[in-house]
Each structure stands twice: as C-alpha cells, then as structure tokens.
Amino acid sequence: MNMFKKLGFSVGMSVVLLLAACGEENSGAEEADSGNGGDAEKTIGVSISNLDEFLTYMQEAMIAEGESHPDFEFVFSDAQNEGATQLDQVENFISRDVDAIVLHPVDTVSAVDIVDRANDAGIPIVVANRTFEGIEAATAFVGSESIVSGTLQMEAVAELLDGEGNVAIMEGELGHEAQIMRTQGNLDIIKEYPGIEVVYQGTAIFSRSEGMQLMENWLNSGEEIDAVVANNDEMAIGAIMALEAEGKLDDVIVAGIDATPAALEYMQDGLLDVTVYQDAIGQGANSIKxxxxxxxxxxxxxxxxxxxxxTPENVDEYMDKYDQ
Incomplete structure (x- = not known):
C-alpha cells in the first residue's frame, strides 16, 4: 500500500433513501441494498461503524457513487458502533461471496480480524476513513491523515490566542486513531508555544452531550480556560452549549474538526471559531471507486x-459543498 498517494476529485452528492431492506440476518443492525440488485453482475458489501452526521454524509456519497456503477449491487450495513455486530456483518458478506468489501471500522482491534478474514476468503477489502495498526494488510485505505487535522486546528487556535493562554483538549473515544492522532497534532503545535498551557485534557467520546457535560465539569473547577480544542465538531458544539449557558462563550475560543453542516451553521452564527474540513463526500465516493x-x-x-x-472568513465556501 502507498499511504501517501493523493487523488484530486470533485464529487457531487445526492441524498438517497435506503428503502429496500435486506432479507438476510444482520444481528439487529440496519442493512439495505442500493437498489441495483436486479441488473447487478457483482456485489459490494459496505459496513459502516455508525451513522453519526459525518458518516451519514459519507454513506450518502457512497450511495450516489454506486449509482454510477449499475452492474454492481451495494449492500450497506450499520454496525451501530458494535465491533461484534460489524464482524457478523462482514462474515455475512463473506458467506454471500461478495466481490469486494468497504469497511469503516468500529475499533482498531476487531478491524484487524475483519481484514484477515476477508483476505483469507480472497475478497478485496477497502478501509475507509479510519486507520489502525495492521491496515497495510487491507487492499487499500481511503481517508485523511488525522494528525494533519489536529495540526491545522491548533495552529489556527494558537494564532487566535496570540501564542498565550490556557487550553482544554477535548478528546474523542480513547484508543480510536482519530483521537490519538488529532490530539498528537494539537500537542505537537503546543510544544512550539511556551505561552500556551494545557490545563485540561479528557474524553467526551466524540459526543455532543458528553462534550457539554465535560465542559460543565471543567467550568465548575474554576480553572481559567481561554480555548477549547475538540477532536470533532460534535464535542465542540457541546462545549459551546455549556459555555453559552454560563455566559462565558465570548471569552473562550472553540475549535472542532470535520466541518459538518451543523458546525458550519454554528460558525456562521459566530459561535464556533475554527474547524477543519474532513471531506466525507470525497472519502465516501472514492471508497466505492x-x-x-x-x-x-x-x-x-x-x-x-x-x-x-x-474559519469564519471562508465558511460559506464549505457550506456550499453540502448544497451541491
């Protein structure tokens, strides 16, 4: 695998409803066909860890790209963030003798086993969005380098702080590649600024509600916070909600990652200061390709x-990407 080969693209997105329920067992998680089944010569199974806002856009892009390949049937499964469920789904794909698998892994442990099982069955497997130790055994990886997002995010925050201030880092689910590498990108930049201190660092598991609760706890501790740097937009939005409730949002810089439509709306409203666009549409479409x-x-x-x-200066450009 060549982890540094880049591909430019311009992909439009259309929202597709999953209407056709698949008749095979899938351990209680949603599974649906793309609708090409009648004329399809080949089948591709897609297992996505869960359908949060970002991943919903990624799946919609997959479905839209699938429409360009009428000779393929695409079977989509939602693992509902359960590693055992995802393993069952992939086993189902293998038993159906699909021609390829697209995997957005629930976790870094079960992903290794899943890739091994696909390889043992002689089925190509493309990993989307999340990397893990052992990913080189997969056929290909389609996604982004998480450390870059953390670096871009923290560089912007450091500039807004003029190189001085107390920072709270809100991490995603511990052990996930995005949590590890986005946080590492933050810390690498902070090392360059002696005037910036990390006063809090804790997980809110990529969740808006957990982010709000964690921010409330930090505020109650009494330590001054000048910036909140979150591993994703949902946690950043949670932090914004807590800060607003305490009347402190105007005094704190808030940064997220992903540039989801919800986050972009918060930025347009003057509530979110920084985010980093992770191209769900490009990742989804290129995974199918x-x-x-x-x-x-x-x-x-x-x-x-x-x-x-x-940033607020270019936010409208990124909102337009979702309106295409």
Missing part, C-alpha cells in the same frame, strides 16, 4: 483526501 476497481481485478492504491482549515 476503489472497491469497484478492486472487484474488477484492477490494482488499487491508497487515496489520501486532504484536510482543509475552515
């Missing part, structure tokens, strides 16, 4: 989709 190529016996390289800094 890679899986189709692999299913057709073609050689497939990794595709790295770049992160981009979003």
């Amino acid at each position: 890679a899986a189709v190529s692999a299913a057709n016996g073609e050689e497939v390289d990794d595709i790295l989709v770049p992160y981009e800094l979003v």
